Amino acid sequence: MIFTNEMKNILIPTDFSENAWNAIRYAIELYKNEECTFHLLNTYTPAIASSRFMASGSSTVMSGDGARLHSERGLKEVLLRIKSNSYYKNHSFKTISSFSLLIDQVKETVEDHNIDLVVTGTKGASGLEEVFMGSNTVRIIKAVKNCPVLAVPEHFEFATPNEIAFATDFNRFFTQSELRPIFEMANAFAATIRIVHVQYEIKALTELQQFNLNMLRKYFADVEHYVHTVSELNSVSKTLEVFAKELDIHLLAMLNFQHSYMEKITREPVIKRVAFHTQIPLLVIPELGMGKPSTNKERRAMSVSD
Structure with missing residues (x-):
C-alpha cells in the first residue's frame, strides 16, 4: 500500500472549552512531524427572541453581531494560545467562524477543504447525567460519511x-x-x-x-x-x-x-x-x-x- 506525503488538512471544531483545547493540543502533537493545515471551526446561532410577537429591530441585530464577534474573538484567542504553547513551523492554521449548525458546517467543511481527519474533544460525565463521548461527537461520527473522526477524551494527555x-x-x-x-x-x-x-x-x-x-x-x-x-x-x-x-x-x-x-x-x-x-x-x-x-x-x- 502506497502513502503520499501530501499536506494533511485537519478539521477541529471548537467551542472554546478546555475540552476542545485538549483536542487541539493532541492533534498538533500527533502531527508535529507532518506538514498540516489545521482548520479551526466555531459555529454560532444567535439567541432567538422568546416572544414570537417581538418586533425585529436593533436588539435582534445586536444579538447576531454579538454572537459573530464572540466567535471571531474566540478563534483569535485560540490561535494566540496555540502559538504560545506548541507551535511547529510545518503547521499552518485557518479559522472558520460560521453562522450555522455544527453538524451541517462540519460536513460542508470536510468537502470544501479536502479534510483528511476531523478531531473533536469528548466530554465526560456531568453530575448524574452520563454522556457517552458527548452528543456532538456522536452526531459528527454518524453524519460524516467520507472522513475519519478522532475523538479525544477530555483529560487525556498526549x-x-x-x-x-x-x-x-x-x-x-x-x-x-x-x-x-x-x-x-x-x-x-x-x-x-x-x-x-x-x-x-x-x-x-x-x-x-x-x-x-x-x-x-x-x-x-x-x-x-x-x-x-x-x-x-x-x-x-x-x-x-x-x-x-x-x-x-x-x-x-x-x-x-x-x-x-x-x-x-x-x-x-x-x-x-x-x-x-x-x-x-x-x-x-x-x-x-x-x-x-x-x-x-x-x-x-x-x-x-x-
Missing part, C-alpha cells in the same frame, strides 16, 4: 500511539481503503496493531470470519500485529476498556457500519458504557465499501483522471 487496537468481530470484509487511516498511523509511529475480537462466549470462528481474518493478516503483513480474542465483560465497551488498560493501548480504532462494535456501543445502556468515554482516543473510520476511495483527495484525483 502519548505517542505506538500501541493501536483495532476492534472487529471479523463478520465483515474490510477493504484496504477503509483500513488506510490505521496503516498511516501505524507507519507514522512504528506502532504495533492489536486486532481485538470480543466474544460473548469463546468459540471457533466461522468460515466467513476466518476468511476475513486471513485477509486482515495479509493487509497487515508489513506491520507488527497480533490477534487477541477476549471474553465479553458485561459489555463490549467495558471489555475494550479493560483490554486497552491492560495492554497500555494508546489509540482504539473501529469502523462504523451497521452491526459494528461502534454501533453496538452507542446502543448499549448508558450504565454499561460509563467508563468507556473517558479512556483513550477513539479513531472512527466510516464505511466505504468496495472500490471507493478513502479520502476526498483520492476521490478528486480519480475524477480528474477520468
